Amino acid sequence: MPSLIDLRRRIRAVKNTQQITKAMKMVAASKLRRAQERVLSARPYAVQMQRVLASVASRVDPSIHPLLAVREPRSNARTLVVTITGDKGLCGSFNTNVIKAAGAYIVEHPMPCTLGLVGRKGRDFFARRGFAVLFEQIGIFQKLRYDDARAIAQTAVEAFLSGEADRVMVVYNEFRSVMTQRVVVYQLLPVARADVDATGTGPRPISPGSDPTAQIDYLYEPSAQEIFNQLLPRYIEVQVYRALLESNAAFFAAQMTAMDTATKNSAEMIGTLTLYMNKVRQAAITREIIEVVSGAEAL
Amino acid sequence: MTLPQHLQLHIVSADRSLVNETVDEVEVPGAEGYFGVLPGHTALLAVLQVGELWYRQGQEKHYVSVAFGFAEVQPDRVTILAQIAEKADEIDPARAGAAKKRAEERLAKSTVDMDAERARIALLKSLIRLQVATRARIRS
Numbered sequence: 321m322p323s324l325i326d327l328r329r330r331i332r333a334v335k336n337t338q339q340i341t342k343a344m345k346m347v348a349a350s351k352l353r354r355a356q357e358r359v360l361s362a363r364p365y366a367v368q369m370q371r372v373l374a375s376v377a378s379r380v381d382p383s384i385h386p387l388l389a390v391r392e393p394r395s396n397a398r399t400l401v402v403t404i405t406g407d408k409g410l411c412g413s414f415n416t417n418v419i420k421a422a423g424a425y426i427v428e429h430p431m432p433c434t435l436g437l438v439g440r441k442g443r444d445f446f447a448r449r450g451f452a453v454l455f456e457q458i459g460i461f462q463k464l465r466y467d468d469a470r471a472i473a474q475t476a477v478e479a480f481l482s483g484e485a486d487r488v489m490v491v492y493n494e495f496r497s498v499m500t501q502r503v504v505v506y507q508l509l510p511v512a513r514a515d516v517d518a519t520g521t522g523p524r525p526i527s528p529g530s531d532p533t534a535q536i537d538y539l540y541e542p543s544a545q546e547i548f549n550q551l552l553p554r555y556i557e558v559q560v561y562r563a564l565l566e567s568n569a570a571f572f573a574a575q576m577t578a579m580d581t582a583t584k585n586s587a588e589m590i591g592t593l594t595l596y597m598n599k600v601r602q603a604a605i606t607r608e609i610i611e612v613v614s615g616a617e618a619l
Numbered sequence: 620m621t622l623p624q625h626l627q628l629h630i631v632s633a634d635r636s637l638v639n640e641t642v643d644e645v646e647v648p649g650a651e652g653y654f655g656v657l658p659g660h661t662a663l664l665a666v667l668q669v670g671e672l673w674y675r676q677g678q679e680k681h682y683v684s685v686a687f688g689f690a691e692v693q694p695d696r697v698t699i700l701a702q703i704a705e706k707a708d709e710i711d712p713a714r715a716g717a718a719k720k721r722a723e724e725r726l727a728k729s730t731v732d733m734d735a736e737r738a739r740i741a742l743l744k745s746l747i748r749l750q751v752a753t754r755a756r757i758r759s
Contacts, residue, residue: 364636541665
């Protein structure tokens with residue numbers, strides 16, 4: 321049976337831990353509020369842009385711009401997997417989920433993969449295991465700016481254009497609500513032509529008039545070439561920026577939930593320990609009384 | 620094919636959704652000049668210039684200043700993806716005025732080309748803002 325003093329010490333230790341987790345929860349909550357605002361206000365732009373681009377991309381010949389082109393499978397084709405994790409831990413399964421999803425993607429796909437790592441936790445994991453790493457970005461979540469997203473987008477685009485990567489995937493945590501995050505694996509390049517694939521038309525017949533609504537091409541002002549030159553890089557940047565914001569908000573949400581659970585658990589632990597300590601104390605008192613009584617009887 | 624009667628106008632800037640309404644007519648500052656859009660317009664994709672955009676609901680006209688981005692037009696829908704967009708009543712004329720003055724000063728003394736280009740754009744933006752802000756005052 322542990323002594324009273326040991327129990328008191330343990331209770332004090334747990335209480336200290338509880339105070340820390342409580343404070344971390346508060347900090348995460350206030351950071352979450354700001355991150356949430358940012359991601360919610362950035363969403364409409366990203367979503368609309370995606371819609372416009374999908375609709376435009378389905379009507380033009382992919383050869384008009386290199387970023388639209390789906391390449392023929394080659395023997396030495398590579399995929400760049402951009403993995404977005406947090407810089408810090410103490411956030412439940414947030415980082416593990418992303419790392420697992422990225423790992424599963426790498427294992428499942430026959431193409432060799434190169435990695436782009438955003439966030440310290442993912443970097444530590446993959447770098448230690450000797451994966452091929454194209455770039456890493458660490459510590460950008462403390463003050464997330466659009467320029468960070470631009471830098472990552474540019475690296476990805478360059479890798480794609482130079483033929484170093486034939487496909488670019490992004491793996492990140494999407495912020496669904498404060499309680500839930502969802503891991504998203506998303507194809508950044510070549511730009512997915514969503515509605516063409518969805519209708520299953522495959523390679524479109526070139527003959528005009530077979531499907532009037534899908535065949536009407538846009539008028540372009542100035543020229544299609546010039547618009548795509550501006551629109552596509554911007555689109556990539558916006559998608560990366562959104563992924564970063566989502567991941568950032570999801571990180572604080574996960575941390576807040578994890579710290580909340582930790583605080584609750586330590587409260588429970590304090591309760592059990594206090595109960596146990598009282599029992600021990602009572603037993604000690606009873607023993608002492610018995611000793612006194614039997615001592616008195618012996619006289 | 621029946622023509623749509625209205626346009627669904629959606630203006631989003633990089634950091635928020637500004638307008639999402641049913642309108643009758645829109646005029647957009649395109650890179651090669653202003654163009655008007657009525658319901659049933661053919662599909663068009665245009666680059667935006669720094670300028671003043673307006674849309675009409677019945678008799679009421681609303682003004683928005685936009686700068687850079689893209690406009691997508693479909694027969695029943697207009698989507699504006701602007702880098703910067705502000706409604707007329709949100710613009711602070713004093714701030715825009717100060718920005719105009721700053722840009723003019725920089726333009727007057729700068730010699731390096733790059734700087735001049737940036738100042739020129741800043742000047743343009745502040746001028747448009749001021750113009751749009753005036754519209755808000757006239758109406759109210």
